Amino acid sequence: xxxxxxxxxxxxxxxxxxxxxxxxxxxxxxxxxxxxxxxxxxxxxxxxxxxxxxxxxxxxxxxxxxxxxxxxxxxxxxxxxxxxxxxxxxxxxxxxxxxxxxxxxxxxxxxxxxxxxxxxxxxxxxxxxxxxxxxxxxxxxxxxxxxxxxxxxxxxxxxxxxxxxxxxxxxxxxxxxxxxxxxxxxxxxxxxxxxxxxxxxxxxxxxxxxxxxxxxxxxxxxxxxxxxxxxxxxxxxxxxxxxxxxxxxxxxxxxxxxxxxxxxxxxxxxxxxxxxxxxxxxxxxxxxxxxxxxxxxxxxxxxxxxxxxxxxxxxxxxxxxxxxxxxxxxxxxxxxxxxxxxxxxxxxxxxxxxxxxxxxxxxxxxx
Ligand SMILES: Cc1cc2nc3c(=O)[nH]c(=O)nc-3n(C[C@H](O)[C@H](O)[C@H](O)COP(=O)(O)OP(=O)(O)OC[C@H]3O[C@@H](n4cnc5c(N)ncnc54)[C@H](O)[C@@H]3O)c2cc1C
Numbered sequence: 001x002x003x004x005x006x007x008x009x010x011x012x013x014x015x016x017x018x019x020x021x022x023x024x025x026x027x028x029x030x031x032x033x034x035x036x037x038x039x040x041x042x043x044x045x046x047x048x049x050x051x052x053x054x055x056x057x058x059x060x061x062x063x064x065x066x067x068x069x070x071x072x073x074x075x076x077x078x079x080x081x082x083x084x085x086x087x088x089x090x091x092x093x094x095x096x097x098x099x100x101x102x103x104x105x106x107x108x109x110x111x112x113x114x115x116x117x118x119x120x121x122x123x124x125x126x127x128x129x130x131x132x133x134x135x136x137x138x139x140x141x142x143x144x145x146x147x148x149x150x151x152x153x154x155x156x157x158x159x160x161x162x163x164x165x166x167x168x169x170x171x172x173x174x175x176x177x178x179x180x181x182x183x184x185x186x187x188x189x190x191x192x193x194x195x196x197x198x199x200x201x202x203x204x205x206x207x208x209x210x211x212x213x214x215x216x217x218x219x220x221x222x223x224x225x226x227x228x229x230x231x232x233x234x235x236x237x238x239x240x241x242x243x244x245x246x247x248x249x250x251x252x253x254x255x256x257x258x259x260x261x262x263x264x265x266x267x268x269x270x271x272x273x274x275x276x277x278x279x280x281x282x283x284x285x286x287x288x289x290x291x292x293x294x295x296x297x298x299x300x301x302x303x304x305x306x307x308x309x310x311x312x313x314x315x316x317x318x319x320x321x322x323x324x325x326x327x328x329x330x331x332x333x334x335x336x337x338x339x340x341x342x343x344x345x346x347x348x349x350x351x352x353x354x355x356x357x358x359x360x361x362x363x364x365x366x367x
Contacts, residue, residue, distance in 0.1 A: 003029045005288060006126055006139035007107075008114045008152050011039065012274050013260025014145030015098035016053065017281030022105035024289045029137060030102065031128050033113040039091040040168055040241040041274070042196045042203050044179060046346050047084045049275040053282065055101070059093040062197045064179050071329040072184040072322035079338055084346045086179055090199055098278075110135070114146065117155045117256075124255050141293075142256045143284055145277070148242045150262035156253055161244040161264040164191055164271065167214040168205025169238035171231070176202055180225075183325050187221035190319045191271075195225060204235065207243065207271060214240060243271050246308055251297040257284035265300075268312040269319070270345065276304070306355055307344065313366045327365070337361050 005021055007014045010032030021028040044064075050057055064086045069077045103109055112130035125138045144152035148163060180195040187193055191207035204225075206218045222231040232238075244264040251258060259265065260277030267276060280300060287296035318328040331337050340357050343349040 001137045003027045003139050005141045007143045009145035010099045013277035013281040015102045016278040017143045017285045018107040019102035019105050020282050020285035022107040029108040031110050040239045041091045043089045044086045045274050047087050048348050059097050062088040066178040068178045068180045070182045144258045144262045145260050148261040158250050163242035164207045164245050165211035166205050166207045167218045167240050169235035172201035174202050185322050187217045193221040252293050259284050269315040
């Protein structure tokens with residue numbers, strides 16, 4: 001089989017890349033190993049992302065108009081979301097909807113697992129294991145959209161991404177009408193714990209850089225949030241999973257583009273990855289459409305680099321101790337800080353002025 005582009009992974013990054021390529025008359029094939037996969041994920045996506053990326057909101061969802069932040073000393077800040085909302089989706093349905101859009105645009109799909117890559121002078125040959133046989137696909141370019149445990153990275157001899165470890169699951173018969181973010185070194189050192197509404201009940205999780213302690217931190221969070229020291233047994237779909245911890249990374253190597261979690265494109269501090277994976281997929285597609293592989297890195301850096309650097313600096317300074325988080329909490333109480341946060345995070349404002357205003361709020365803390 002021969003195609004112009006082989007996309008490995010049909011999650012948000014891969015489906016968006018394939019869609020853009022197909023819409024621009026490129027011959028593109030997605031290889032996805034599990035069509036019914038339910039990625040462990042809070043499923044929270046800013047509503048503006050749907051407009052920005054022209055995604056029809058066909059899937060069932062919950063819409064939230066407020067977030068609540070809990071400080072280590074139990075101060076609570078509720079922020080009404082202005083100019084948008086958070087849409088919470090079921091990832092199985094959302095990913096499948098994105099793939100359907102790509103297929104309607106003309107992309108092909110094969111259900112199988114990428115197992116090997118051979119490099120040729122002007123192309124690559126990928127081996128794909130399907131339920132019946134191993135097929136070989138020759139492609140001019142490959143887009144690695146196969147997530148945090150990327151096999152493509154491994155086959156291309158690129159070291160794995162650094163990561164934050166999460167433990168998360170679902171609790172039924174409980175509701176919340178806001179997205180809750182809970183901070184404390186006691187249950188989420190250098191990260192946060194969350195409770196998000198979901199289609200049935202709530203999704204709960206905690207993020208930590210210490211995988212071995214994750215279960216203990218998760219239990220402590222359940223006690224803090226629900227005042228119940230025996231709730232772990234009621235958590236459904238409890239799963240540990242990694243989220244990339246962003247650092248400057250390989251964008252393109254030997255005809256392979258690295259997008260989404262496979263490229264480490266998750267925003268530090270918020271750990272928002274769905275929007276950025278779709279954007280990185282779209283940027284890689286643009287680079288192929290224009291026949292300029294280096295354009296991928298240029299587009300990504302121009303749009304996101306300063307934001308990612310700033311959020312990483314904020315994470316590394318303010319999430320280091322409870323006292324420092326309380327300082328950040330004080331800043332977030334200011335209306336002007338909230339306003340610019342909403343512009344950047346919820347509305348995905350791309351202007352330089354917003355980022356400069358944001359940097360100025362934190363200047364005295366971050367050098
Ligand atoms: C617990 C948790 C909560 C999160 N909550 C949020 C949230 O609320 N909002 C948000 O924006 N982000 C969230 N994220 C991050 C978000 O889930 C990811 O950033 C996003 O899924 C990345 O998309 P992707 O397409 O790059 O990778 P993935 O979604 O991981 O998709 C990769 C695809 O590749 C396929 N695949 C893998 N290997 C192969 C192979 N060898 N051959 C063929 N196919 C393969 C997989 O089956 C999968 O479909 C969360 C992450 C976690 C772990």
